[in-house]
Amino acid sequence: MTTPLNATLAQVTQRIIERSAGPRADYLKTMAANAKAGTQRAGMGCANMAHTTAALPAADKLKIHAERTPHVGIVSAYNDMLSAHQPYENYPALLRSHARALGATAQMAGGVPAMCDGITQGAAGMELSLFSRDVIALSTAVALSHNVFDAALMLGVCDKIVPGLFMGAVQFGHLSTVFVPAGPMTTGLSNDAKAKVRQHYAQGLVGRDALLESEAQAYHSPGTCTFYGTANSNQMLMEIMGLHLPGSSFVNPGVALREALSKAALERALINTGRGGQPHIRLADIVNEKAVVNGIVGLLATGGSTNHTIHLVAMARAAGVLIDWDDFAELSAVVPLLARVYPNGSADVNHFHAAGGMGFLMRELLANGLLHGDMNTVMGFGLGAYTREPWLDGASLAWRDLPPLSGDTSVLRPVAEPFSADGGLRLLKGNLGRSVVKLSAVRPEHRFVRAQAVVVSDQQDLLALFNAGELDKDLIAVVRYQGPRANGMPELHKLTPPLAVLQDKGFKVALVTDGRMSGASGKVPAAIHLSPEALSEGTIAKVQDGDWITLDCERGVLHLEVDAATLAARNVSHPDLSHNAHGTGRELFGLFRSHASTAESGASPLLG
Incomplete structure (x- = not known):
């Protein structure tokens, strides 16, 4: 028996649908016009095709020229300065090899910049941070503008990177697209201990050496920082919106399950191109008003980043969906807080994942009418697949049911026993x-x-x-x-x-x-x-x-x-x-500053 949808959730969603009717229709019309029969490169000029394949191995050239098999574009935010993005270094080779094994082809379509707020905090570079999201959106569009790809993989994790990749990718919503996470670093110094040292430093009770040692113990290896800030809120958001593979958001880098999930992401992107009689699931089919509302619910239920009261607004607008802070506030009144992850508690995202993670959270929300389940995802129609967890059955990736109870109710709770009756x-x-x-x-x-x-x-x-x-x-x-x-x-x-x-x-x-x-x-x-x-x-x-x-x-x-x-x-x-307009590249961002919309409209110079 299907649980009735929460009345407030239904009302807010309907209001968003009505508010978005015009821009959403325009967006879908554009996506329909962008699609082609057969492959996206069908009918491409010979010189154009030759440029596309010039550097590829002969076997890949033959497949692409034949125009019969899907071609996947990879957009990556790799750099080895950001711990969260360092694991992406070897992903293109892995994905290209796996595509060949499946009879398809893949290319690095382009890279996007990725900066770290943790490095630029309190410095001039931080004034480029928000607008780096829009630069990433532009860079993603440039990467996919060659219009030779039938599917796309978005490789990114941190604060502005995922919103930027999303904003760029939805302009190519006619493609089958999957977002591919890299996972959080393993747990280091506890967040409470780190915060205490920071406060002691602010009071002059400890010196810089003690502070640096504390920070280095907290941020210590490849992977996302383990506190529940914007980076990990991004991962939750992509999963609850159906753009990640189920349970993939918080699997650590460097383990066999992480590699299996990355390969499976490529497989889903290929399947969703509609070849072999499978349903054709485009990014535009997934990202709609219901998916955006599910994203808001996820942020509220987990105590996610306030940055998404800006980013999610801009992301939604890029797909013709108009939301505002009233929508967040009304949903917050009915969505219970089910997770306590630092800075909202002492646990980190590894503890959250071990306690049941996204599968437990989404199962609880669905069972209580607090998520739209009738929507497309990269796994097909409906959110049922997202209430399970991935595991390796020998060498094979599989999904299994989660235990009925949370593994740790100090971190993750059911709707019947929330940390708070509202989303906070x-x-x-x-x-x-x-x-x-x-x-x-x-x-x-x-x-x-x-x-x-x-x-x-x-x-x-x-x-x-x-x-x-x-x-x-x-x-x-x-x-x-x-x-x-x-x-x-x-x-x-x-x-x-x-x-x-x-x-x-x-x-x-x-x-x-x-x-x-x-x-x-x-x-x-x-x-x-x-x-x-x-x-x-x-x-x-x-x-x-x-x-x-x-x-x-x-x-x-x-x-x-x-x-x-x-x-x-x-x-x-x-x-x-004037000091905000010069140095550290700020001269180049004057146009962005002068054209930025309000925070409630997404603070974007691109979308108005």
Whole structure:
């Protein structure tokens, strides 16, 4: 017997379908026009074909020229500077070889850039980070623009990389496409221990050597960082939207199961081209309004990255689906929090995976009417395959049923026994604008803060005040001119340890910013992504030191206690932001900054 769909889930989905009717129809029309009968290279000019195959082995040339077998394009974010992407180094050779064994062919279509927020945090390079997503989308489009491929494999993991690959790939939604993860590194120093050392360093209790040793023990090998930030939220998102193979998101690099899953991803991409009487499943057939809603549900049920209140909006828009923060907030009210993974708990993603992982999570959500099950995936129609886990039966990849109970209820719970009755994401509204706050790691006693503003226009200025001992009081830190148009909207992770120190001292503390705090948003309430931003004449530009602000997470209120007449009389003199436009390549991103949309619209210069 099919469980009825949750009423709110159904209502929000229908609203999104109606809102998206025009752009979605335009998108599908374009995808239909892009498709060809037979292979995508059918009817291609001889010179064009010769360029395509010039560097290939003779056997591959013959297959491609014959135009009878599928040809797969690989788009990779490989570099060996990012631990999460280093495992991709050998994937092209593996996938090309496996394609030949299956009677098909594969080529590296192109590479995309991949930068690490953990490396650029607090530095000028971080101001390129958000827009690197759009560069990746453009690079993906360039890679696939040769129009010779019948299927595509997207190799990427981290923060902006998966959203960028997605945004580019859906422009080629007429192709059979599978996203291929590389997996998290094995567990190192516990996240709680790492956070404690960071706080001690912020207080001057330990030196740089101790901090570096702690960080090196936490980030120690190939694979994704193991905390549940944007990178691992990406992997969850691709799986719950049906774009990964079931259970593949959190299998560690370098193990036999990881290689088997990567080969199987190629096999599914080939099967989904519709050869041999199989259903033709295009990327555009998978990515629709229901898949996007499932993605939002997954983020809420796991306490996923707040970055996806920006990224998922942009990703959906790229496929003609329009969502906003009201959709997130309404779904958050009915989707329970089923996972506690750092920074929302002490466990990491390896513990989550061992406790039942994505299979357990999706089985619970489906059984309680909290996911759309009637949708295409890379495995075919329906989400049933995603409630199982992969394993090696000898040398063969297979899937099996999960145990009925969570392996660790301190990490992963059923819907009947959630960590919280709601998803922990709130939309905040008031005379300051619209903002989001992630409550998964914020204790109830810290969810209401009424205090005077301490206003800065650079996170370094707030750190200087902290180091000078001038923040030992109740306060709401207002960090402005951090939006996409001002400086590219860098993450403000450097603020987490000092604000946490102040909260631990017993002060009422919160953050209000038009910038980002990302998937590592922690125990201090942070009203982030405030829109409109300061540079776009947002009210945050008029806040003054000492103004009283109320931040009420439970009621969804963000209110500046200054009357309208006084606010209207205040003049705004924007600070000199020229230092954000020069150095570390920032000169090249001026066009992106000036054309970026609001955070709630996806902060994209490409999609409006």
